[in-house]
Amino acid sequence: MITFGIMTLNMESETSYIDQIAKLADSCEMECFRFIPSKINPHTLLVKGKKFNAKDQTWAEGEFPIPSILYDRCFYGDDEHSKQCIPIVSWLKCRNDITFLGYGLPNKLELYNVLKNSVLTPYLPPTMKVSNPGEVLKELKIRNRIILKPISGSQGYGIYYVKQNDKSFHVKTEKQKKIISHIFQNELKLNHWLNSLMVQRDYLLQPFLELANDHLQPFDIRILIQKNEHGDWVTRGKGVRQGTTGGILSNLSSGGSVIRFADWLAFLPPAKREYIRNELTFITANLPRLLEQEFLPLFELGVDIGVARNGAIWILDVNSKPGRKVILETKPELKETLYLAPLLYGKHISKLEQTERKSSYATTLFS
Structure with a gap:
């Protein structure tokens, strides 16, 4: 066996x-x-x-x-x-x-650098690595509101919203399902906090995107894509995650809730519904192929999509070790399909020669 x-x-x-x-x-x-x-x-x-x-x-x-x-x-x-x-x-x-089954993906910066040169570049928020507080303060003066994300991280841990007011700075994050907010009275105090933060790990900086619904809850669309028993990519399901009012994360680990994608879509005007469906189909058709051209073989992907108030669609995150809670809550009839999927794909690849799947090694541990 x-x-x-x-x-x-x-x-x-x-x-x-x-x-x-x-x-x-x-x-x-x-x-x-x-x-x-x-x-x-x-x-x-x-x-x-x-x-x-x-x-x-x-x-x-x-x-x-x-x-x-x-x-x-x-x-x-x-x-x-x-x-x-x-x-x-x-x-x-x-x-x-x-x-x-899957060899994972590299960190968020390497992922961004690959996708920005592909057909998916219009869906990527502008992203830059920041290594010192001066770079963050410079971008704040330009953008007024930014998001800081750990280069290597998952489940929304260590993400910060930073806003520049007239003289003070507002920093917000979420920990243990609570919104933690702090006001720094001047640039010197913010600089000191940023320095202590960035000594611990590397961060990416992105502009703050308006991704909240009418109730000021941050939300995104989680799509689960997997390979089936024949090795073909299939979309298992979609769900909409909603975060805490006034928060910055929609992750379920941060206290978010889930609604059915079809229910969310039904409230939109017909033209917008069709637009979103077409955009998501384009993303899911291209993303796995692009990733496997650059990295080692994959089995599954959790793709988080943001829909901004101005209609822009953004790829917020791609995770090679996704959870299933969003899909199981919105499509409970898929339980056995999701539990069988790793086994059936494992059986498929066991029949293939090793050289067909793995010809070289790349460090792909962190997602």
Whole structure:
């Protein structure tokens, strides 16, 4: 049987999702395992983790060879365990006897630099790397309102809205589902805060986009795209995420809610509905192809699309390790399809020669 392994940074991560995949593995003639990268023994190349028993539908602790097909669901932070696991996963990606469902994407800056030279460039917000407070203050004088985003990050963590008033500066972020707001009375105090922020990590700067609805809730469209059992890209579903009134994020981890895409679309004028449908079709038809031309093979993408008040459509984020909550809440009938998808695609790629999917290695760990 094909051995199918799911990697996470802790054994409590995404338990419901992983359990559902494991229950379907036997029907796909696969054995399912889950483990943490740091539990691989570098000498024996055995890994301590859990194997799913199809007969009694339970997980059993054990030690086993590294599975031949790997589904990477590791979400890295700044902690020591993340730093320990990153080179291990890099090593796994180099091995010719192991195939990943998807090899991930690079950081947001590398992604932007690739897409800005493609047919999708009109959908990209102007983006620049900032390495010191002076660059941020210069852009603030030009734009008045900006967004700062970590170059390597996900789920909306570490995103800041900065606005220049007459003499003061307003900074806003969201943490633990709460809006945190602060006023800096002068440029010197803002400069000091920016300096402490940018010492910790690299940031991107983008103009603030008017992406709120009539209730002043930030919102975006989440699209889930995956490869099917034949290796073809398909759009599984779309949903609209709405954030907290007055907030800057629509992420569900920040307290956002979800509505059906069709319901949201129904409130728009017919011409605008057709325009948005056509634009989203163009983006989803081109994005996966463009990414796989530049990077290693992928399995799934979560694409976040912003619709501005002036009608402009923006690609806000592209994530190679998307969640499923938006789609499951708006299209619960897709549950089994989404749980089977990694297994069916894993079965498909197990039949292909390694050289067809992976000819060289690139560092693609952070999304």
